[in-house]
Amino acid sequence: MTRRDPAKLVLGAWTGVVLLFLFAPLVIVAIFSVNDSTISRFPMSGLTLGWYRKLFGNAALHAALVNSLIIAFATVVLSCSLGILSAVGIHRYGGRLAGGLRAFSLTPMMVPRLVIGIALLSFYNLLQADLSLLTVIAGHVVMTLPYVILITSARLVGFDKSLEEAAWDLGAGTFTIFREITVPFLKPAIVAAALMSFTLSFDEVVVTFFTTGNDNTLPMIIWSMLRFGITPEVNAIATITVLITGLFAVVAELSLRQAQART
Amino acid sequence: MRAKVSTVLAFLAAPKLWLIIFFILPMMTMVLYSFWRVADYQIVADFTLRNYQKIGGNLYVNVFLSTIRLSLYVTALSLLIGYPVAYFLARKVRRFRLTLLLLVILPLWTSYLVRTYAWMLILGTQGVVNQALMSLGLIDAPFTALLYSDVAVTIALVHIYMPYLILPLYAVLEKIDPSVLEAAWDLGGGRLRTFLSVILPLSLPGIASGCLFVFIPSMGAFVTPELLGGTRSIMIGSIIAQQFGVAYEYPFGSAMALVLMGLIFAAAAATLRYGRPRGTA
Structure with a gap:
């Protein structure tokens, strides 16, 4: 059908408006981050990179950034190892239980972050455990694990089991097969899952809020700044985090797509 | 392929143990x-x-009810706004489909805290909306009721969670076999008729999971109502969070959180039950 489709025009225009709604707020934050007035309003009096420069000199922010990175890296490593084991395990050995096992693994997705956070806080309270970066990491892994399992399971659907069986017949052990065949096949999904759990952890504020002791993270700093009102530094930190996570999202998406094109 | 019990356990037990x-x-x-x-x-x-008796008091029942109401508004608005987008992506574009899909997913990767904050800049007394209205001469003094209201919280929650609805909907709509639609056309169903009696029922599973x-x-939102709701729009998430702060009322907070989870599970069970595809397809 080559005739003009009025529905397509209307729906296309609507999609454009919705994308504008999704992106305009972020663009506004970025614009105000280079505004040289302390009041975030148009018309802007001039441009400056001063707010970014001020961030570099802020020691509390440095410490928070380091904490955020430690938490995010630890979360990625733990969550990806556990998630890949889980997805492969369910795929290989799940049998009739596969559906139920997968559903169980995904339940944390169905629980609001707030509840994950306060449940962990209650648990730590009961055990009288000291809150630290470790207690935060445990919570972030719970939060990101379902995403890793979801992404790797989706990739495993297209996995040719005869490859593993051939390797088995040639005498390879279970872990050799896992390392030499399964993991390379999963690589694009692992890259995507790692990037996704990194951003989820790096941006998380609610779970961190309830599970951290005296250690601050970057989102926690933004959160405490916002409770005292809008300051221009927030625009700069916010813009930096959005740019980093946006870049990660694009890389992850391209990684998955290339893999799909190849198989 | 046979595997040792220990291997099977390593694959299945370690991740489960963490969750347990x-x-x-x-x-x-x-x-x-x-x-x-x-x-x-x-x-x-x-x-x-x-603790549970205390929740039955007027104050808390009202906050629960307004949280449910606001979450339903957010869900309905997201569906109305997101459905046409999912439909367009799944059935009307070819060339830029993947790029457009990436654009829809991209905001999901950015911090919900930052996206909430952006609405403070837009809806505040000194915000972008007020300034635009004032410079156009439509109003003399800024609206102070924009920020710190149900409206602000609703807009921000739609902004934050709507892409989650588009994804499953897209997946379902994309799978509809074109021959089914052609059959509907051939049988004389118009555009609207085909949509209402073929496409819409077939996309029910996507609508159900997307809405959830x-x-x-939204039901468990805490950051957004805290920053945009002020004292006028209070959601249960903020009240629950308070019990785990200086109030130190973990037992009461836990009871409220469990009631919240009960409501969520009831909604999920009902939605998934009625969200099965209808008809013969």
Whole structure:
């Protein structure tokens, strides 16, 4: 059908408006981050990179950034190892239980972050455990694990089991097969899952809020700044985090797509 | 292919163990705490139903009801706004489909805190909307009621969670076999008729899971109502969070969180039950 489709025009225009709604707020934050007035309003009096420069000199922010990175890296490593084991395990050995096992693994997705956070806080309270970066990491892994399992399971659907069986017949052990065949096949999904759990952890504020002791993270700093009102530094930190996570999202998406094109 | 029991356990047990220790046990702790009480700033293991009775009071019932109402608004708006987008992506474009899909997913990767904050800049007294209206001469003084209201919280929650609804909907709509639509056309169904009696029923599973992806986090929202709701728009998430702060009322907070989870599970069960595809397809 080559005739003009009025529905397509209307729906296309609507999609454009919705994308504008999704992106305009972020663009506004970025614009105000280079505004040289302390009041975030148009018309802007001039441009400056001063707010970014001020961030570099802020020691509390440095410490928070380091904490955020430690938490995010630890979360990625733990969550990806556990998630890949889980997805492969369910795929290989799940049998009739596969559906139920997968559903169980995904339940944390169905629980609001707030509840994950306060449940962990209650648990730590009961055990009288000291809150630290470790207690935060445990919570972030719970939060990101379902995403890793979801992404790797989706990739495993297209996995040719005869490859593993051939390797088995040639005498390879279970872990050799896992390392030499399964993991390379999963690589694009692992890259995507790692990037996704990194951003989820790096941006998380609610779970961190309830599970951290005296250690601050970057989102926690933004959160405490916002409770005292809008300051221009927030625009700069916010813009930096959005740019980093946006870049990660694009890389992850391209990684998955290339893999799909190849198989 | 046969595997040793120990291998199977390594693959299946390690991840499950993490979830059991850091997710299931914490949830059970909340169940336990919800029947305990606080005395002299100590949580005492003393069985009581008082926490649940307290929730039955007018104050808390009203906050629960307004949280449900607001979450339903957010879900309905997300569906109305997101459905045409999912439909367009799944059935009307070819060339830029993947790029457009990436654009829809991209905001999901950015911080919900930052996206909430952006609405403070837009809806505030000195915000972008007020300034635009004033410079156009439509109003003399800024609206102070924009920020810190149900409207602000609703807009921001739609903004944050709507992409979660588009994804499953897209997946379902994309799978509809074109020959089914052609058959509907050939049988003389018009555009609207085909949509209402073929496409819409076939996309029900996507609508159901998409709506849950919006409704659940909205019910438990804490950051957004805290920053944009002020004292006028209070959601249950903020009240629950307070109990785990200086108030130190873990038992009461746990009871409220469990009621919240009960409501969420009821909604999920009902939605998934009625969200099955209808008809013969």
